[in-house]
Amino acid sequence: MLKKTKKLDLNFKILRFFLIPTILVSIPFFNKFQYAKAALEFQWNQDSGYRRLKWFQKDNKRKFRNTIYFFLRPSDRRSDLIKINLAIPKTFKVTLDKEKISLCKVKIGGFESRTKCIEDVPADIEISTDESSLRSLNIYPYSPIPSDKKSYAIVLKKINNPKRTGLYQFHSYGQPKGESASSYLGSWTIVID
DSSP: HHHHHHHHHHHHHHHHHHHHHHHHHHHHHHHTTOOOOOOOOOOOOOSOOBOOOOEEOOOOOTTTTEEEEEOOOOOOOOOSSEEEEEETTTTTTOOGGGEEEEEEEEEEOSSSSEEEEEEOOOEEEEEOOOOSSEEEEEEEEESSSSSSSSOEEEEEEEEEESSEEEEEEEEEEEEETTTTEEEEEEEEEEEEO
């Protein structure tokens, strides 16, 4: 009886030696088509004055048609804004068209709903090209954007993503009502894979 028990124990040890590594090695192949998004975001500017703003894009593949929402949530606006400036990095080489840029009240999506514009905010849009390192987008709403509980978004619709992959950092400046100069609102970091 003791011999049978020892033989069974030996057989289980051998089986365990071959079976467990086989299972552990094969698990990644079963999850081959499930991609996990990393929750790590690299920022250039980590000083106390830097503010990270929320954004959403429909497609992050290079050279694909994309729609990007740059959110201005209630916590991002301290006062009514009469002008918004969006600084676009020079390395973000896309063709910008005024007809494909808009400002709207937005419903920020989540687990059960999609991000979508609720109401367009009428505004004048000006695209300026600076020969240094940045291009900028100036948005002048017809009536000031209030500092209420609603979220707003600058939307770049149906633009083609750049050919180069990487991180692109956009900066936002807003001119409050009654002020003569713009102040820093925050930055968005867009990822193109």
